[in-house]
Amino acid sequence: MERFNQTIEELYQEMIQTGSQQIPCRELRDQGMALFREKGIPHGKMEKWRHKAIDTLLVKPDQPFRPYRIQTEPSPYQPIDQVFKCEIKNIGTISYHLLNGWYVHQNKPLDVWENGVIVGSINAAYQQFPELVKKHFNQLDPEKQDGLIALNQALFTDGVFIYVPDNVVVETPIQIVSLVDTLQKLMIQHHHLVIVGKNSQLSLVHCNDSVHEENSFINNILEINLEANAQLHYYKMENKDAQSILVNNTFVNQAADSRFTSNMITFNCGYVRNSLEVHLNEEGADANLYGLYLVDRKQYIDNQVNIVHHVPHCTSNQIYKGIADDEAGANFSGHIYVAKDAQQTAAYQINRNIALTDEAKITTRPFLEIYADDVKCSHGATIGQLDENAMFYLRTRGICLRNARMLLMFAFANEIANLVLIEKLRERLNDMIKRRLSGELTICDQCMMNCADKENLIYDIDTTRLRS
Amino acid sequence: MLKIQNLHVSIHGKEILKGVNLEVKRGEVHAIMGPNGTGKSTLASVIAGKEIFDVTEGTITYKDKNIFDLSIEDRAREGIFIGFQYPVEIPGVSITNFMRTALNEIRTYRGLEPLGAAQFLRLMEEKKKIVELHSKLSERSVNEGFSGGEKKKNEIFQMAVLEPELAILDETDSGLDIDALRVVANGVNQLRSPENATVVITHYQRLLDYIVPDVVHILFDGKIVKSGPKELAMELEEKGYDWIKSEYEQSKLSGK
Numbered sequence: 198m199e200r201f202n203q204t205i206e207e208l209y210q211e212m213i214q215t216g217s218q219q220i221p222c223r224e225l226r227d228q229g230m231a232l233f234r235e236k237g238i239p240h241g242k243m244e245k246w247r248h249k250a251i252d253t254l255l256v257k258p259d260q261p262f263r264p265y266r267i268q269t270e271p272s273p274y275q276p277i278d279q280v281f282k283c284e285i286k287n288i289g290t291i292s293y294h295l296l297n298g299w300y301v302h303q304n305k306p307l308d309v310w311e312n313g314v315i316v317g318s319i320n321a322a323y324q325q326f327p328e329l330v331k332k333h334f335n336q337l338d339p340e341k342q343d344g345l346i347a348l349n350q351a352l353f354t355d356g357v358f359i360y361v362p363d364n365v366v367v368e369t370p371i372q373i374v375s376l377v378d379t380l381q382k383l384m385i386q387h388h389h390l391v392i393v394g395k396n397s398q399l400s401l402v403h404c405n406d407s408v409h410e411e412n413s414f415i416n417n418i419l420e421i422n423l424e425a426n427a428q429l430h431y432y433k434m435e436n437k438d439a440q441s442i443l444v445n446n447t448f449v450n451q452a453a454d455s456r457f458t459s460n461m462i463t464f465n466c467g468y469v470r471n472s473l474e475v476h477l478n479e480e481g482a483d484a485n486l487y488g489l490y491l492v493d494r495k496q497y498i499d500n501q502v503n504i505v506h507h508v509p510h511c512t513s514n515q516i517y518k519g520i521a522d523d524e525a526g527a528n529f530s531g532h533i534y535v536a537k538d539a540q541q542t543a544a545y546q547i548n549r550n551i552a553l554t555d556e557a558k559i560t561t562r563p564f565l566e567i568y569a570d571d572v573k574c575s576h577g578a579t580i581g582q583l584d585e586n587a588m589f590y591l592r593t594r595g596i597c598l599r600n601a602r603m604l605l606m607f608a609f610a611n612e613i614a615n616l617v618l619i620e621k622l623r624e625r626l627n628d629m630i631k632r633r634l635s636g637e638l639t640i641c642d643q644c645m646m647n648c649a650d651k652e653n654l655i656y657d658i659d660t661t662r663l664r665s
Numbered sequence: 666m667l668k669i670q671n672l673h674v675s676i677h678g679k680e681i682l683k684g685v686n687l688e689v690k691r692g693e694v695h696a697i698m699g700p701n702g703t704g705k706s707t708l709a710s711v712i713a714g715k716e717i718f719d720v721t722e723g724t725i726t727y728k729d730k731n732i733f734d735l736s737i738e739d740r741a742r743e744g745i746f747i748g749f750q751y752p753v754e755i756p757g758v759s760i761t762n763f764m765r766t767a768l769n770e771i772r773t774y775r776g777l778e779p780l781g782a783a784q785f786l787r788l789m790e791e792k793k794k795i796v797e798l799h800s801k802l803s804e805r806s807v808n809e810g811f812s813g814g815e816k817k818k819n820e821i822f823q824m825a826v827l828e829p830e831l832a833i834l835d836e837t838d839s840g841l842d843i844d845a846l847r848v849v850a851n852g853v854n855q856l857r858s859p860e861n862a863t864v865v866i867t868h869y870q871r872l873l874d875y876i877v878p879d880v881v882h883i884l885f886d887g888k889i890v891k892s893g894p895k896e897l898a899m900e901l902e903e904k905g906y907d908w909i910k911s912e913y914e915q916s917k918l919s920g921k
Contacts, residue, residue, distance in 0.1 A: 554673075587754075589713075592714075592737040594823060594827065595742045595771040598736075600770065606760045608755065609757060
């Protein structure tokens with residue numbers, strides 16, 4: 198780990214000396230670096246990292262150390278479709294891209310819409326709209342955060358800024374695609390900020406994809422602020438290379454009567470950790486947190502959900518489901534905190550898992566911490582196999598073993614995909630789940646959204662690619 | 666078509682079927698009757714291929730094939746259909762997807778082209794009428810939240826779609842009100858043909874008013890103790906199972 202920390206020091210020097218396009222905020226980097234020196238990379242003896250340590254992934258004990266690099270300046274502009282083929286337009290979103298840590302644009306770092314919506318580089322936004330950005334940017338309590346947050350503060354390059362003014366309903370979903378295309382061993386730290394004003398509504402699709410990559414380490418922060426009666430649907434898609442390490446730290450702050458819905462979908466990954474912290478700060482706030490993970494081979498997915506009911510009359514609902522095949526691993530930790538005065542809270546949590554093999558390892562940890570006495574809270578966690586009776590029933594109708602498994606797995610996963618409200622995205626997801634379960638969807642498909650044509654969307658089992 | 670000889674079956678070491686003999690020919694309808702716990706459902710499950718049972722002795726041949734050489738799904742593809750007493754609920758799998766997958770696998774096995782989506786939906790519409798199945802039901806998950814009657818209708822609907830040669834209906838009448846019973850029985854009757862055979866397992870004579878059998882068998886203590894024409898069912902209804910019981914005990918005592 199010493200070699201790794203040495204690399205971080207070097208990268209930090211590099212960032213403060215170059216970085217002409219970054220947030221002019223040396224102070225933030227210095228604070229982050231000081232904190233990182235104190236906290237370091239989380240290790241397996243820490244409670245939240247007990248099931249799977251990240252330090253031994255970043256520095257593999259049995260392999261020679263190769264330092265990470267940071268791309269300190271954006272790549273020269275080239276149209277994104279030269280790098281990445283994606284049928285994004287077909288799901289009807291307006292898309293913005295990040296490549297190797299930087300917002301991709303052609304002399305237009307900020308896109309200001311007619312209705313006042315702003316989308317663009319966080320660095321540019323910090324300079325052009327400082328009063329808007331500063332109020333919400335990096336509002337994290339350093340004491341409560343781990344070394345990875347500190348690392349991001351010290352070394353972040355760029356991120357996406359989205360601002361929806363009050364009383365604006367954004368009809369077309371916005372899509373952010375974070376790409377890695379490099380043959381270097383790259384470390385990427387994004388810091389995104391999303392603000393949805395009073396009575397406004399937004400749907401955001403956020404994809405993490407790889408094109409070519411070699412052992413990248415991506416460590417993101419996303420801060421989301423929902424003002425009174427605002428609504429955000431946040432869809433997070435992850436389809437990554439088996440060698441990659443991806444950590445997403447998402448922080449949500451909700452004002453009165455706001456509604457936040459997230460759907461975290463992980464199809465392929467090396468190691469993914471989605472840490473989601475939601476603060477219900479004012480009465481009437483409602484959070485719906487969904488997740489689906491389909492992992493196989495040696496993939497590992499960790500969903501850490503932390504929902505904090507600070508005040509009375511708020512509601513939250515978590516439904517996470519996953520399937521682990523081969524030697525894959527999954528963890529779900531769901532923490533519901535209900536503060537002393539947060540009466541009339543309704544908080545629910547469900548985590549269901551299917552382990553397909555004896556080698557697949559799944560852990561689930563519901564954790565309810567309730568200090569109020571007039572609340573409705575429930576949790577349920579299961580890890581099981583496919584229902585033998587259902588398998589038998591399907592087979593007595595002429596369906597072979599592998600397709601019977603497929604049907605049951607598809608049904609299991611489908612419940613989460615059906616909660617996606619963007620119709621075209623939902624259709625694609627269902628198609629992708631089908632292909633993922635049949636072993637067809639791999640990282641070679643370049644993009645999450647690169648799906649089959651519409652004619653094939655009706656469920657049709659392909660028997661050729663299934664393992665029995 | 667179906668020939669069962671000296672079938673002995675046990676579960677967890679306990680013998681349930683103790684030498685069943687039964688032959689069913691094309692075009693015939695057989696009824697198997699008997700009190701609870703005599704092995705009627707076990708017989709259906711063994712034919713379906715449920716692995717929990719141990720077949721310790723005897724043979725089952727279907728279309729001259731040893732049924733134990735066929736996997737669960739191949740038995741279905743060869744034309745056997747089991748209507749279950751307790752159909753399984755499968756959340757998230759729609760009846761449409763389920764039936765389309767099943768039918769196309771069966772068709773592929775038989776060297777036929779799989780049906781396209783449009784063709785299949787047309788077939789579904791046609792078959793739904795046979796059991797007066799509501800359109801909405803077929804969009805729902807298999808048996809999930811269905812009433813007892815709906816589950817049984819759904820079994821007959823599946824049978825109509827898959828067009829088996831041999832249908833074994835296990836307690837299809839249990840839990841049905843008189844209207845549902847009529848609908849289910851009509852469905853079965855519409856599917857009868859000189860090429861197909863049906864075995865109806867029941868413990869009430871009531872169903873046999875609607876589905877008239879050619880032969881009635883009485884299964885008792887793991888054996889078929891009496892076979893006869895449809896009138897046997899009437900006699901049984903009249904005299905009750907005690908009649909069979911005492912006759913059976915006597916024959917045992919006389920060392921027959």
